Amino acid sequence: MKVPLLDIKQQNDALRPQIEAALGKVLDTNGFILGEEVAALEKELAAYCGTKYAIACASGTDALLLALMAFDVGFDDEVITTPYSFFATVSSITRLGAVPIFVDVDPRTYNLNVEQIEEKITDKTKAIQPVHLYGQCAEMEKLREISRKYNVPLVEDAAQAIGAEENGKRAGALSEIGCFSFYPSKNLGGMGDGGFMTTDDEKLAEKLFALRVHGSKERYYHKWVGLNSRLDGFQGAILRVKLPHLDAWSDKRKQNADYYRTLFAAAKLNEQIAVPIERENVRHIYNQFVVRVSSGQRDNLRQFLTENDIGTDVYYPVSLHLQECFKYLNYRDGDFPESERASRETLALPIYPELQKEQQEFVVAKIAEFFG
Ligand SMILES: Cc1ncc(COP(=O)(O)O)c(C=O)c1O
16 A cells, blocks of 8 residues: 555645636636736635735745845844744745744644743844744744733744634734745645735735835835745636635544544554644644654654655754754754754654545554564
8 A cells, every 4th residue: 555645636636627717717817927816815815814914925935034024124133933843934034134043842742832932032032933833833822922021023934834723713813924835735735836924914914015026015116125926826726726625624634633643542652653742722734743753763664664655754854953054053963952852753644634544544554563
């Protein structure tokens, strides 16, 4: 049996007639850059996230960059964030000449350890950028308290977390600006790059709408120096076909996660494998199902699963404070022990909505065989 890490083709094939019709509409109307489809998508995304505005852009990476630009983050400013994430979480900060100030992760959720944030706040802190890693919200209630106390805005890196919730509120509606990605492997994936931002603040929305088109509200008149970061009409049309299915897909991922839990418990693998935990009062959308293999066997297990046609991945093998391009920040091995440990011990297993029970049973049986 083959169990790929992800099978996007199944999902796309099921919607092929609708997608082709939607693409045809864009062809007929020449709405290639932004255009009607993207404008309609923005309204639907704002409604989905529970915010007043959604602003589409060219990628999740750009969404982060644009959000920090909207707060005028620049040279020598500090932005507090996690070292255990995708590269763009931190490159968005350093691209602007600002300094990432890292806080280690909570070993249970791999999200920012909120107990360690206040000690890092200085008068240079311009923003706090938590990540909702793997599809579970960071502890936003606590983060909002800190944000209010020090008057520092929050930017959510919600690239992996569309539809995730804390206390009934959705990712993107839990801070000043939420940033999302339509990278094909996300729960709502496009057929190319794309992203968007959310906000409730009219002034920020106005600035974000301008920043994505070279900082202009009126063509050829530039209030700010922005980016060229627009979503294509084709992507907008495809995403509008997919959005109505998003909750069913995320619910299916959650069912798969629960089934893995049952299977791992029955296989008595709790010594070897730690399954992800869900915090109370959250909706986890399981963009990834990441287990911890704490016996020093992660890489050997991964090799064994590959040999058995089971796809896995490591998110992420190198903590961001140890990346070569950030050497100038002078961080060393051991500075963020939980993040470093996670990069040695975590392994993502297949969790996509179309995954079959028999495939999950095969994955867990093979893991049991490896440890047996
Ligand atoms: C946590 C996180 N932040 C940012 C990004 C960047 O998104 P994109 O690939 O759309 O630029 C991603 C996705 O790859 C991500 O997972």
